[in-house]
Amino acid sequence: MRQDTASDTFTPKGRGLARLMLGAAILPLMAFSTAAQDATGQAPSLAAMVDAGNLPPVAERVGDEPEVVNPLNEVGAYGGDLRIYLRGSSDHNHILRVVGPQGLVRWDPQYTEIVPNVAERVEVTEGGRVFTFHLRDGMKWSDGAPFTADDVMFNVEDLVLNEEFAPTPPRYTSGGEPMQVEKLDDYTVRFTFKEPYGDFLAELASPLGQHPVLYAKHYCSQFLPAYNSDGLAALIEENGATDWQNLFLQKCGDLEIPARWGNPERPTLDPWVISEPYVGGATRVVMTRNPYFWQIDTEGNQLPYIDQVVAPIDQDVESLILSVMGGNVDFGLRHIDPPANRPVLAQNREKGDYDFFEAKSTGGTDMSISLNLTHKDPEKRALFREKDFRVALSLGMDRQEIIDTVMLGQGEPWQQGPFEDHPYHHEQIATQFLEHDPEQANALLDGLGLERGEDGIRRMANGDPVRFQVDVIPTFDPTWVDSLQLIEQQWAEIGVDMEINPMERTFFYERTSNSNDHDAAVWRATQSWVAGQIPQMLVPVHHDSRYGIAWKDWYLSGGEKGEEPPASIKKRLELYDAARGMTDAEERRQAMLEIAQIAADEFETIGVSQALPTYGIVKNDLMNVPESMPSSWYYPTPSPTLPQTWFWKSE
């Protein structure tokens, strides 16, 4: 059985110091002892190939400096399949989450520190402007070709900084200028920024920061005009592509598109490589072990332990649940973790031979209501911008009733932000205006001159009723609409007429994020504001910042589009930009807390209840899987717990 050692390492209580490092992008990273261990063990199938002379010996394959991984509970045994699942199309990120974004660095299993990954170590100098990555000597791509500094140069110079391919993502720029990259020797590269960029390593550790080591130069360069000007036209023709960009995506993929898992020929650095690809019409995806994978365990056995990752493609979630119940899934969290499924999953634990593991929320709330502070209608905008109005709405909400009725008593009233045991916890922003106080709420609304009409609904200065719609996607989280129905009644008591406006998800995005036509919108705000995350509820920097879409447009376009934000927002945006550059953990924490203080004083979004943990399932015989793990895209669950160290208990 899985042991309990994981659960205390994941409990943040009493680990304040370690947790402080959350923001510490810049730490002198410890290199793993490299010479301590030689690779000696390998999977039987690979050993047979070595004996037959079809594969170099394992020590040669893992290179001179493999990463030595200490498995969670015990050193494992080779063999078996890991059966997961995919839900229809566009579920490619599930593969990414299990295989892991094999970037230069990664998060540790506790989501507290950044540790080296593809890089063997990194030095941060000149106040956080210069990052020198030492790669692993003799490391190989999954086809056996050497992985060197040239690959990093190719990725950065020919793709990341190549505007013809795609615009350079903002995470590779600082002070308005893209990073510079230089090759020091075959196994050393240096990234230089214009200004200090403390969050850079955390950005690299997130699933969106894999760019510098994503593509193998020896394979993917054939699809670039700069490398293959003669043969490219023929390749485009042959593959039915529209242009070289399309051909490149078709063959080499991109971070977040299904085509990333669609070409078995593409060399990768992943523990398992695609053998049955994820393409339109596929009924399952199979990945087999990478014979050149560059991690070994403490006894010198090459990882991964498990031979294959098998993911049948089921079209809908109900069939997925059936597969889990039937015992046909070994590890599952995605899609099946809404609380509504828990009883049926619990009931079938014995039959399916699985148990639950906890997926802890990183903080914040599952449901946050944002009034549109940049509303196109000046009357509504003026009303929504009154802080007293927002406070009155919050005080007019009976959160305990919502928790008792909709959330089966689980949860605690919460506005937003990290939980109490987190170093980024900010008490005011989390707990202000939580009490249900209709009297005070009425007094505040009266104070705004919003007199009640005959129907009990308050009137604005122009005589229009205080009425607005809250846009919501019912399919995202069924508790949202249920909660809104209670809130609708509660707000009616303080004379505010709220209408629930459920809509299809694309329409929601179009209306709220793109055209800014909404009155208010519901979204989740599960965040702890650490480096690498986007704190969209504190600062309008993302299309999920639905209280200030016009401000977000202003910020992202450098002032060309959208609308100039008020001083409070501008101040926060400046602080946020500064915080991203800070190299000292404590300094960054103080900056984020200062932002949180301003946001707390402005009180832009209204939260309901603390984000609850969810539960995934894992087979009883699957070992080294922690009983609890953080649940976050930025982490991303479960890959930092290293599925390559999971193994099947032999009978």
Add this chain to the structure above:
Amino acid sequence: MLLVYIARRILWAIPLLFAVSLIAFALITAPPGDYLTTFAATLAQSGDVVDEARLDALRERYGFDQPFIIQYFRWIGGVLQGDFGISFEWQQPVSQLIWERMALSVTLALATLMFTWAMALPIGIYSAVRKYSIGDYFFTTIGFIGLATPNFLFALVLMYVAVVHFGSDVSGLFSEQYQDAPWSLAKMGDLAAHIWIPVIILGTSATASLVRIMRANLLDELHRPYVTTARAKGLSEWRLILKYPVRIAINPFISTIGWAFPQLISGAVITAFVLSLPTSGPLMLQALLAQDMYLAGAFILLLCCLSIVGMLVSDILLAVIDPRIRFR
């Protein structure tokens, strides 16, 4: 005479197809947002975050910011040259994606059609000839249940029972070891062992409705004077029924061939979705849901073509089988 008729029908199909393609494309682009908005929404639903700058760049590359009519002519221009464009979701050429799934769709549709006919024809004749007998009531009851139960619900119930009570998985068309294996006799056998479940699920309601139609049509014919005449002349009962009234009552069966053609693609989309069948139905539904314009557009265009061809074929067959239509 027949040839002129066919030629005229084919000529008429051309403007029809053009109009249909315009309407199809308009419908696909009508919902707010585009493929990339849906993409961002799908990812957000699973808690993933999408890179906003990348989205904007892709939107420009795919031409989503262009007006509708320009997008349409870009697309139809390509289609006329045999280029159906690429699927945004898979980055693969649309034509390749569609053909990959066609063989199994055709197999399934044909098997279902055969099953439906094989069941409906004898049962329909029996219930008409033995009207109000125990057997008639039995089949009528089953027929109404079959008509009233949505196929996908039937599929879900069957899957649940199979998993919970028998511990087996009834979804898909192949066992695990044959899923991506090359075609062989063993794989054909495996397909045959799996295909009957979706065939029954898909066939029940069609069977039920055909039984009802057959029964009603035959009942109309059985009381006609020519039946009485034939009987008076001493023709054996079964030979009489099969040779005259059944031949007239069978017209609806021929007409259904016309409907069977588009069914090759759109046949039982939801059921195939639930059962995870590797046919083209789920791919089309996904393309529509994801607003993967070119893929969805190609599917709808193909559906229209097949409908038009199907109607043509069934009209010709009717003319061949029923002399009354031919000589009208």
